[in-house]
Amino acid sequence: MNLIKVNNLNLSIHEKEILKGLSFEGKAGEILGIIGESGSGKSMTANSIIKLLPFGSSVTGEIILQNKNLLETSEEEMCTIRGRDIGFIFQEPMTALNPLKTIGEQVSEVIRIHKKINKFDALNSAATILDRVGLPQTDFPSTRYPFELSGGQRQRVVIAMAIAIKPKLIIADEPSTALDVTTQAKLIKLLKKLVIEDNICLIMITHDLSVIAEMADKIIIMRNGEIVERGKINILKNGLKNDYSKNLLKASNYKSKNLNKKISNQTLLKVDNISRHYSDNSFRFFGEKKVFKAVKNVSFSINYNENVGLVGESGCGKSTITRAILGLDPIINGKIILEGDEIKASNVSKNIRKKLQVVFQDPYGSFNPRHNVLKLISEPLYLEQSQISDYEKLNIVKELLERVGLNAEDHKKFIHEFSGGQRQRIAIARSLILKPKLIILDEAVSALDVSIRAQILDLLVELSESYGLSYLFISHDLSLVKSITSRVLVMKSGQIVESGNTKDIFNSPSHAYTKSLIASSPNLESSLRRLT
Amino acid sequence: MMPLLKNKNLSNLSFSFWVGSICVLFVFLLAIVSFFWTPYDVTSLEISNRFKTPSYNHFLGTDHFGRDILSMIMVGTQTSIAVAMVAVGIGILFGLPLGLIAAAKRGTFFDDLVMRFNDLIFAFPALIIAILITAVLGPGAFNAIIAIGIFNIPVFARVARGAALTQWSKEYILAAQVSGKGTILISIEHIIPNILNLLIVQATIQFSLGILAEAALSYVGLGAQPPIPSLGRMLADSQTMISIAPHMAIFPGLFIVITVLGLNLMGDGLRDYFDPKLKVSNS
Numbered sequence: 001m002n003l004i005k006v007n008n009l010n011l012s013i014h015e016k017e018i019l020k021g022l023s024f025e026g027k028a029g030e031i032l033g034i035i036g037e038s039g040s041g042k043s044m045t046a047n048s049i050i051k052l053l054p055f056g057s058s059v060t061g062e063i064i065l066q067n068k069n070l071l072e073t074s075e076e077e078m079c080t081i082r083g084r085d086i087g088f089i090f091q092e093p094m095t096a097l098n099p100l101k102t103i104g105e106q107v108s109e110v111i112r113i114h115k116k117i118n119k120f121d122a123l124n125s126a127a128t129i130l131d132r133v134g135l136p137q138t139d140f141p142s143t144r145y146p147f148e149l150s151g152g153q154r155q156r157v158v159i160a161m162a163i164a165i166k167p168k169l170i171i172a173d174e175p176s177t178a179l180d181v182t183t184q185a186k187l188i189k190l191l192k193k194l195v196i197e198d199n200i201c202l203i204m205i206t207h208d209l210s211v212i213a214e215m216a217d218k219i220i221i222m223r224n225g226e227i228v229e230r231g232k233i234n235i236l237k238n239g240l241k242n243d244y245s246k247n248l249l250k251a252s253n254y255k256s257k258n259l260n261k262k263i264s265n266q267t268l269l270k271v272d273n274i275s276r277h278y279s280d281n282s283f284r285f286f287g288e289k290k291v292f293k294a295v296k297n298v299s300f301s302i303n304y305n306e307n308v309g310l311v312g313e314s315g316c317g318k319s320t321i322t323r324a325i326l327g328l329d330p331i332i333n334g335k336i337i338l339e340g341d342e343i344k345a346s347n348v349s350k351n352i353r354k355k356l357q358v359v360f361q362d363p364y365g366s367f368n369p370r371h372n373v374l375k376l377i378s379e380p381l382y383l384e385q386s387q388i389s390d391y392e393k394l395n396i397v398k399e400l401l402e403r404v405g406l407n408a409e410d411h412k413k414f415i416h417e418f419s420g421g422q423r424q425r426i427a428i429a430r431s432l433i434l435k436p437k438l439i440i441l442d443e444a445v446s447a448l449d450v451s452i453r454a455q456i457l458d459l460l461v462e463l464s465e466s467y468g469l470s471y472l473f474i475s476h477d478l479s480l481v482k483s484i485t486s487r488v489l490v491m492k493s494g495q496i497v498e499s500g501n502t503k504d505i506f507n508s509p510s511h512a513y514t515k516s517l518i519a520s521s522p523n524l525e526s527s528l529r530r531l532t
Numbered sequence: 533m534m535p536l537l538k539n540k541n542l543s544n545l546s547f548s549f550w551v552g553s554i555c556v557l558f559v560f561l562l563a564i565v566s567f568f569w570t571p572y573d574v575t576s577l578e579i580s581n582r583f584k585t586p587s588y589n590h591f592l593g594t595d596h597f598g599r600d601i602l603s604m605i606m607v608g609t610q611t612s613i614a615v616a617m618v619a620v621g622i623g624i625l626f627g628l629p630l631g632l633i634a635a636a637k638r639g640t641f642f643d644d645l646v647m648r649f650n651d652l653i654f655a656f657p658a659l660i661i662a663i664l665i666t667a668v669l670g671p672g673a674f675n676a677i678i679a680i681g682i683f684n685i686p687v688f689a690r691v692a693r694g695a696a697l698t699q700w701s702k703e704y705i706l707a708a709q710v711s712g713k714g715t716i717l718i719s720i721e722h723i724i725p726n727i728l729n730l731l732i733v734q735a736t737i738q739f740s741l742g743i744l745a746e747a748a749l750s751y752v753g754l755g756a757q758p759p760i761p762s763l764g765r766m767l768a769d770s771q772t773m774i775s776i777a778p779h780m781a782i783f784p785g786l787f788i789v790i791t792v793l794g795l796n797l798m799g800d801g802l803r804d805y806f807d808p809k810l811k812v813s814n815s
């Protein structure tokens with residue numbers, strides 16, 4: 001007996017087709033994974049089920065939940081169905097909670113909307129629910145506010161709100177994407193446990209095949225609003241028929257071309273015992289100033305032609321190190337030396353700057369939207385002492401555009417005309433224009449879809465070989481670092497806890513933190529091996 | 533303004549923007565025409581012709597000295613627009629750099645100094661201080677400009693700083709810093725073009741407030757001095773005679789309303805246009 005059955009669902013927003021003839025069903029006690037890259041319509045599928053769609057949308061088809069067609073129910077009735085029959089878990093735990101209400105209040109609010117019980121009883125049952133999702137009253141009293149919790153704990157509160165009335169169907173829209181790997185692993189376990197205990201049907205929406213491979217029973221792969229592949233989870237192993245889904249699987253299992261370059265034994269960058277503290281600036285009469293130690297006595301070095309990975313979870317001080325090396329923030333002690341010159345934040349000479357470039361994570365925020373590509377890419381040429389004529393500039397930019405796999409004529413366009421992956425190529429072109437020695441890749445591929453990520457990583461590997469570049473590859477994702485670096489540093493709360501050859505660290509991690517990182521990072525290969 | 537409009541569709545501009553800009557255009561046209569031609573000379577008195585109601589000869593009637601009201605309104609808007617425009621100019625000229633520097637040096641003593649000084653100016657009721665300034669320096673259009681202009685400075689400093697702060701946190705600014713560009717160059721090349729939309733909206737609103745302030749100052753006799761006509765003084769003159777000649781009050785008043793309403797509608801329209809969050813997506 002199907003709990004939910006979606007039949008020929010079509011959705012268009014302002015006459016633009018978003019979903020085309022979707023049909024799928026879910027049973028109680030089953031996890032249905034919906035996978036797709038950005039723009040594939042997977043979130044809109046979820047929004048159609050709970051009927052929270054943007055203005056100007058029109059839906060046709062059938063969504064049948066427990067013998068009732070949701071598309072024909074009135075908005076008032078939907079209000080009672082949302083929360084009671086369908087629970088929803090959002091991607092961004094930071095914004096899904098009301099910052100002015102305690103976690104107990106927020107969970108009890110859901111209960112009180114659907115059940116007529118008094119406030120006190122509601123708070124009590126909220127406490128038991130919070131306990132179920134791993135926030136016991138002894139450690140996390142329900143009088144806490146969201147800001148007192150970490151991202152993973154907040155997501156648990158969101159889950160508690162979703163399961164508060166024991167709905168039969170729960171929709172989770174990228175519930176673990178914004179979280180660190182160790183937190184993500186725990187959360188997946190929790191969701192699996194809840195599905196079994198409450199006999200829920202969970203629709204899990206994600207772009208990450210490895211997460212799905214670990215938990216789902218059935219999968220649907222979506223592309224451009226259509227289902228291109230569907231079946232039991234074990235079709236991932238060797239039953240994929242569609243070319244797109246085959247490519248998706250291949251990209252998720254990405255292995256870069258072999259790094260094939262001679263690492264020089266001369267040091268290019270030496271970071272010697274640096275620290276950085278942030279103190280809160282507010283003036284107080286009594287008490288000491290609070291000091292947050294973002295980076296504590298960190299030392300490492302990068303040789304010419306070497307790719308070094310720096311891995312750690314959010315808040316571990318990775319970005320602080322980036323900013324220090326770029327000379328944007330002062331350090332309180334220690335030295336950063338690049339080719340014999342010390343980098344001091346107060347005064348970084350043009351000569352040093354020319355050897356250092358950076359590619360940022362966000363393909364949208366890292367360009368001035370009002371400049372054309374020519375101006376964007378040639379911006380670092382400002383560091384060149386000699387005057388460069390506009391004609392020369394144009395030629396350099398055209399050549400670079402082709403080098404990073406774009407069209408030479410793209411130099412006239414503006415940044416909003418490009419997709420995320422193309423923008424990241426432009427960012428790489430910008431970082432290459434001065435032929436620097438070291439490029440810092442600050443989560444440079446984290447925001448990209450898997451298939452595009454693989455292409456960009458290939459490009460990076462190839463460029464580092466042909467230009468003789470060194471990379472400092474900063475990421476929260478161990479699996480990315482594995483493929484393109486030869487040495488890796490693992491960072492935790494401001495300190496480097498382990499460093500060494502990438503292969504050695506993956507094969508035999510020695511520090512407990514590294515072990516937990518490796519164990520909890522979703523591994524598609526091993527999940528696939530477990531499938532029968 | 534052109535690069536702002538380059539990638540946008542003008543048809544997305546709201547109805548209120550078009551209504552507003554037609555009003556503003558009309559007022560500006562009248563002011564410009566008055567430089568070359570007015571139906572009558574505004575300085576010539578013709579007592580025998582006083583209190584004439586609107587007719588073919590005097591389109592909007594005459595006042596208590598027999599002057600043509602239409603001509604006076606035309607020349608009066610000239611003064612209003614000039615005062616408001618220069619006052620907004622002063623505000624941008626001083627406020628924008630202050631705001632940009634404060635944003636660039638965010639969190640430092642200089643930032644605090646600028647912003648707290650802004651708060652200090654904000655703490656005074658603007659119009660009363662403007663009256664005080666003109667009373668001390670003497671009445672006249674020039675002093676009215678200074679008085680209104682000073683109060684525009686903190687407005688623009690605040691808007692510029694707030695908008696610039698969000699830009700400074702973006703990665704493209706970091707990229708520019710890594711390219712060795714300094715604070716000033718980044719502010720000019722990257723920050724200003726990206727906050728220009730907010731400044732334009734603020735400028736239209738301050739412009740309308742400037743026109744109101746000028747009218748208020750000349751209403752109490754501290755704006756442009758006779759024989760230069762001004763809308764505020766026309767209102768003041770008419771108030772004792774409102775029962776015999778209501779048209780003397782109605783037309784200048786109506787004109788102030790048209791100008792201010794037009795500018796506000798235009799500002800609202802521009803804000804909706806520039807800020808995609810405020811409108812329903814059409815894509």
